[in-house]
Amino acid sequence: AQKITQTQPGMFVQEKEAVTLDCTYDTSDQSYGLFWYKQPSSGEMIFLIYQGSYDEQNATEGRYSLNFQKARKSANLVISASQLGDSAMYFCAMTTYSSASKIIFGSGTRLSIRP
Amino acid sequence: ETGVTQSPTHLIKTRGQQVTLRCSSQSGHNTVSWYQQALGQGPQFIFQYYREEENGRGNFPPRFSGLQFPNYSSELNVNALELDDSALYLCASSLWGLGRGSYEQYFGPGTRLTVT
Numbered sequence: 001a002q003k004i005t006q007t008q009p010g011m012f013v014q015e016k017e018a019v020t021l022d023c024t025y026d027t028s029d030q031s032y033g034l035f036w037y038k039q040p041s042s043g044e045m046i047f048l049i050y051q052g053s054y055d056e057q058n059a060t061e062g063r064y065s066l067n068f069q070k071a072r073k074s075a076n077l078v079i080s081a082s083q084l085g086d087s088a089m090y091f092c093a094m095t096t097y098s099s100a101s102k103i104i105f106g107s108g109t110r111l112s113i114r115p
Numbered sequence: 116e117t118g119v120t121q122s123p124t125h126l127i128k129t130r131g132q133q134v135t136l137r138c139s140s141q142s143g144h145n146t147v148s149w150y151q152q153a154l155g156q157g158p159q160f161i162f163q164y165y166r167e168e169e170n171g172r173g174n175f176p177p178r179f180s181g182l183q184f185p186n187y188s189s190e191l192n193v194n195a196l197e198l199d200d201s202a203l204y205l206c207a208s209s210l211w212g213l214g215r216g217s218y219e220q221y222f223g224p225g226t227r228l229t230v231t
Binding site for chain 1: 148150156157158159160163165170171173203205207219220221222223224225227
């Protein structure tokens with residue numbers, strides 16, 4: 001069975017600081033994808049970044065980077081130079097080759113940026 | 116490029132009633148997935164439709180059913196509503212068939228269903 005674990009229910013960070021959101025995963029599949037979504041209070045899920053299990057380089061998208069440590073089964077999201085608009089819920093998620101029709105989400109981390 | 120749209124935005128129903136939620140997928144996408152997100156939780160996969168057929172289902176009872184139309188839009192139907200069905204229902208579209216699977220799913224704004 002696949003599982004995503006996010007152990008930080010909430011975080012407060014000062015504006016312009018970097019922040020790391022933790023995510024660990026569990027799957028027996030060798031081929032899988034990991035990604036992060038942002039969900040503002042409006043409810044829409046916004047795709048941030050994707051990392052494939054065979055990708056050798058850590059994924060980066062602007063201020064977002066994914067710290068992929070395959071042996072530890074972790075896929076932490078790093079946001080550099082946080083902004084007030086980064087305040088939202090953040091979900092780590094996974095899809096696997098054997099169940100590619102569905103995305104499994106973690107329970108989320110609520111990030112609050114202080115001015 | 117047209118994004119994913121959902122209707123209605125909000126809905127209030129009574130326990131035991133039936134509800135239909137609608138989703139229009141992003142232009143060019145052929146796959147639609149539905150998720151249920153209870154308050155304070157991550158989304159849970161309900162099912163996915165590809166070429167008008169169900170292509171995977173999560174742990175939801177048969178009273179949750181769906182349709183996909185030739186234009187790739189989709190409906191989620193829930194019969195015999197229960198109080199626990201109160202949630203945000205998210206629709207996501209993707210383009211299946213180019214080797215990337217369904218990971219690039221683009222979500223709509225959701226329909227917030229309240230069952231009283």
